[in-house]
Amino acid sequence: MKLAVIVDGKELQVEKGTVLLKACRRAGIDIPALCYHEALEPYGSCRLCLVEVSRGTRSRVTTSCNYPVLREGETVSTCSESVLRTRKVVMELLLARCPGSEPVREMARKVGVSKTRFPSLAPARLAADDEALVNCILCGLCVRACEEAIGASAISFADRGPNRRVASPFDVNSAACIGCGACVAVCPTGVIRMEDAPEGIRRLPFLNTEVPLRRCGGCGRFFAPEAQLGGVHGKVPSVGEHLVVCADCRRREFGVQTARWKATAR
Amino acid sequence: MLIRSLQDLQKARTKGLRSCYPDRTRIMVGMATCGIASGAADVHAALAKAIRKHSVKARLTAIGCIGICQEEPLVDVLEPGRPRITYHRMTPAASEDLVSALAAGKTGGKERIFGRIDAEEILMDGSVHRYFDGAPPRSFARIPVYGEIDFYRKQMRIALRHCGFIDPDSIEEYIAHGGYFALAKALTEMSPEDVIGEIERSGLRGRGGAGFPTGLKWKTCREAEGAAKYVIANGDEGDPGAYMDRSILESDPHSVIEGMIIGAYAVGAREGFIYVRAEYPMAVARFTRAIAQAEEWGFLGADVLGTGFGLRIHVSKGGGAFVCGESTALIASIEGRIGEPRAKHIHATESGLWDMPTTLNNVETWGTVPVVISRGADWYSAIGTEKSKGTKVFSLVGKVKNTGLVEVPMGISLREIIFDIGGGIAGGRDLKAVQTGGPSGGCIPTAHIDLPVDYEKLAEVGSMMGSGGMIVMDDRTCMVDVARYFVDFLIDESCGKCTACREGLQQMRRFLADITEGRGTEGVLEELQELAEVVRDASLCQLGATAPNPVLSTLRYFRSEYEAHIVEKRCPAGVCKALIHYTIDAEKCTGCTLCGKRCPAAAITGVRKEAHVIDPATCIKCGVCFEVCRFDAVAVG
Numbered sequence: 001m002k003l004a005v006i007v008d009g010k011e012l013q014v015e016k017g018t019v020l021l022k023a024c025r026r027a028g029i030d031i032p033a034l035c036y037h038e039a040l041e042p043y044g045s046c047r048l049c050l051v052e053v054s055r056g057t058r059s060r061v062t063t064s065c066n067y068p069v070l071r072e073g074e075t076v077s078t079c080s081e082s083v084l085r086t087r088k089v090v091m092e093l094l095l096a097r098c099p100g101s102e103p104v105r106e107m108a109r110k111v112g113v114s115k116t117r118f119p120s121l122a123p124a125r126l127a128a129d130d131e132a133l134v135n136c137i138l139c140g141l142c143v144r145a146c147e148e149a150i151g152a153s154a155i156s157f158a159d160r161g162p163n164r165r166v167a168s169p170f171d172v173n174s175a176a177c178i179g180c181g182a183c184v185a186v187c188p189t190g191v192i193r194m195e196d197a198p199e200g201i202r203r204l205p206f207l208n209t210e211v212p213l214r215r216c217g218g219c220g221r222f223f224a225p226e227a228q229l230g231g232v233h234g235k236v237p238s239v240g241e242h243l244v245v246c247a248d249c250r251r252r253e254f255g256v257q258t259a260r261w262k263a264t265a266r
Numbered sequence: 267m268l269i270r271s272l273q274d275l276q277k278a279r280t281k282g283l284r285s286c287y288p289d290r291t292r293i294m295v296g297m298a299t300c301g302i303a304s305g306a307a308d309v310h311a312a313l314a315k316a317i318r319k320h321s322v323k324a325r326l327t328a329i330g331c332i333g334i335c336q337e338e339p340l341v342d343v344l345e346p347g348r349p350r351i352t353y354h355r356m357t358p359a360a361s362e363d364l365v366s367a368l369a370a371g372k373t374g375g376k377e378r379i380f381g382r383i384d385a386e387e388i389l390m391d392g393s394v395h396r397y398f399d400g401a402p403p404r405s406f407a408r409i410p411v412y413g414e415i416d417f418y419r420k421q422m423r424i425a426l427r428h429c430g431f432i433d434p435d436s437i438e439e440y441i442a443h444g445g446y447f448a449l450a451k452a453l454t455e456m457s458p459e460d461v462i463g464e465i466e467r468s469g470l471r472g473r474g475g476a477g478f479p480t481g482l483k484w485k486t487c488r489e490a491e492g493a494a495k496y497v498i499a500n501g502d503e504g505d506p507g508a509y510m511d512r513s514i515l516e517s518d519p520h521s522v523i524e525g526m527i528i529g530a531y532a533v534g535a536r537e538g539f540i541y542v543r544a545e546y547p548m549a550v551a552r553f554t555r556a557i558a559q560a561e562e563w564g565f566l567g568a569d570v571l572g573t574g575f576g577l578r579i580h581v582s583k584g585g586g587a588f589v590c591g592e593s594t595a596l597i598a599s600i601e602g603r604i605g606e607p608r609a610k611h612i613h614a615t616e617s618g619l620w621d622m623p624t625t626l627n628n629v630e631t632w633g634t635v636p637v638v639i640s641r642g643a644d645w646y647s648a649i650g651t652e653k654s655k656g657t658k659v660f661s662l663v664g665k666v667k668n669t670g671l672v673e674v675p676m677g678i679s680l681r682e683i684i685f686d687i688g689g690g691i692a693g694g695r696d697l698k699a700v701q702t703g704g705p706s707g708g709c710i711p712t713a714h715i716d717l718p719v720d721y722e723k724l725a726e727v728g729s730m731m732g733s734g735g736m737i738v739m740d741d742r743t744c745m746v747d748v749a750r751y752f753v754d755f756l757i758d759e760s761c762g763k764c765t766a767c768r769e770g771l772q773q774m775r776r777f778l779a780d781i782t783e784g785r786g787t788e789g790v791l792e793e794l795q796e797l798a799e800v801v802r803d804a805s806l807c808q809l810g811a812t813a814p815n816p817v818l819s820t821l822r823y824f825r826s827e828y829e830a831h832i833v834e835k836r837c838p839a840g841v842c843k844a845l846i847h848y849t850i851d852a853e854k855c856t857g858c859t860l861c862g863k864r865c866p867a868a869a870i871t872g873v874r875k876e877a878h879v880i881d882p883a884t885c886i887k888c889g890v891c892f893e894v895c896r897f898d899a900v901a902v903g
Contacts, residue, residue: 044609047765047804061803066609082803089800093769117793118773138762157604157762160587162772164762 003069007076020064021049031064031078032111034188035139040148042066043140047090052080061086092116101135103189136191142183152176155207168207179211179225218249268564270572272450282442289346291324296340298331298516299548304338312358316365330517332430334417335670347398349406354380382409389427390444390640420686423673424657425633429517434552437559440520446565448636452528453573461532467643469655474500474628475732477721487533487615490623495535497526498626501542504588505704508735510659510671511629515549519556525632530577533625538579541596545586554581588759592807593626606761607807650676654720664738665692677718684738695740703732705752706812708819728819744841745824746831750778752816767810770801783844786832795821840902843887852877854899861891
């Protein structure tokens, strides 16, 4: 069922239950957000995607990422005075949390914040030399991608309040991590990184985790985490025999076969 | 004993009445956590020993908390045909004396008599059980009567109706007081819709703090579609100083179970949970026992009272996170996930526990339900104000003479609670403010002391009902320091999920620390105000949204006190250590040397009978000298 929503004076027809942020972005109306991803359940942690929703005479400021359109004719403002003022302060808070993060500074510029009036709380929170941890904004995209999209639940939040952080269980090597790198890909601040060491290990230092890589049966180089390939094999058994070589070798092999086949055909 | 009919229940009641009012002496010890913390277990043991020693024909039982916690340990003696006598501040030695006097046929322990009770009102059916006929024996006539003691005179105990009157481990005594009759009425005479209608008409609102109409909540849940439905009791009470849920669970667990069964029947749930903090071991133990009893007696299980309706209740223990009192975090925690809130755009009544329609009510609300069903909506809605019906339990604590749990009709004024029930401010000081609603409530100044207490009125003055915490503050309380204390508490208890609450509260604490430590500059109050409003408006859940209340309310009512800290670098209440110093007035000092002896930092020098002096460099500003000086010679400024 479609419902009408008026966003900044423009009427949108939205499937019932769609969250506002998704509906707006699809209609070309941008709302800033750092913790939202279309493939994942809305979370509502960064508090940047605030909008003002009015119904009759009542209006309130709320996050658009998790606000489902359930009623006909709600009016939404993405840039009312109270939205802009509140969002600006939230942005300043994030900037004070991680003043050294370029992606956060870029988002700040986008919402019109050039500097924060708040002092940085980073040193009080963590060892000052641990830049990666300092710059994590706790958006939870990594945790949610790992749980919802990958199904591994290899990482989670630990502790609470000012001490909240993303961590592997007990801060040791996560046995459930398959090394897929979805957390790396989805991280908006770039604090989660991974590197493949020549000895056949993929390292995710932010998560204290290392996973072994598989050596290609063709060219002999390490090409993908064993656990990830094992997972794919488990889901689609028929592809198992193709997972012993790297993608390049597979293509090359396919290319050789194709050339032979063409030659024979000719 | 399995109850299958109203006749069975009547029979059980008769038996229970014999347990409550035996034909021999009954000695009762208040054994809720408050009593035990004051030494009730030792008192109980001493009584048991003395009863054996003197071969007294008496039955010793534990009862719950009767409310006036500061007088604990409390012991009650009920001899057949006589008033029930309450003894306060009991000790093992006094217990021995009491029993030996009883053995000699006398009323012992006269110096510890707190009051007498002539009759009990059985609230569930409005009947009165008199302990004796005619006038009280002459020797008892001068003992103050329970209902006329200041602490109790203006109270109306509905949720606390049985607390301190029955043995919480005895289902018979609960039934004797009319327990489970409301359930029988609901299941046999009323349809689920009738039950919901009755609750709706009663005007009962959620006692957890938000005040959502209970009947409407149940109706939405009943009408929602779901393969299963659940009822949950929220017993995750975490406000500092508030303990009414604990008291109900410890003193009258069956009232909550009965309310939950009625609610489950109304909304169509077959499974229920109580979420209670693991730090309440006695509440957990008594509630768990009560569930087992209710199952054995046929009030819970596959076939409740032979009606075919079934319900099971499980106990889920919380790990001590304050935020798990928030409904969505509580549900997540029961599911085994991290206890953190999610947005409530879709209510739990439609999608709650395991995404099924769920009715979540506070322990106090559930405990009130049987009364509403039993006495009817009209009776209940006659109590209270236009929009807030019935009674509310408050934990009256702080600088007040009588501390304890008080239950009062909605609409009573703060003045009546603090001065009539609470007996006024302790130590002859002046009232400065009262904070209601727990750590995220607001501080209400003396100017609003005549405010009638209900959900709307408290919100109008910038506070809230909350769980019913009520902290009374005297003129030696610094409101900036109070704001900082509560913000500190909430920083610790924030789950940290959302930016506004996690980062905003920490920045608010920075401002407050600057002010209380003498670094406040001009304009800081405007910045603090703006930030507090953003935290209020942009937080994900009600913990964050209400966390700025202590700051916003003190900025509203005590702004000049903030300004004194900033402009004059002075703490008018003499609390903020960075801004105060202690001095000894040489004129008033008699040279008694007491302050010098007590000073932990050895900062006070002086010889006997001569004025003493405090060395400001060594002084740690603990205030001990100020407290101990009998001549008012120590000044703080």
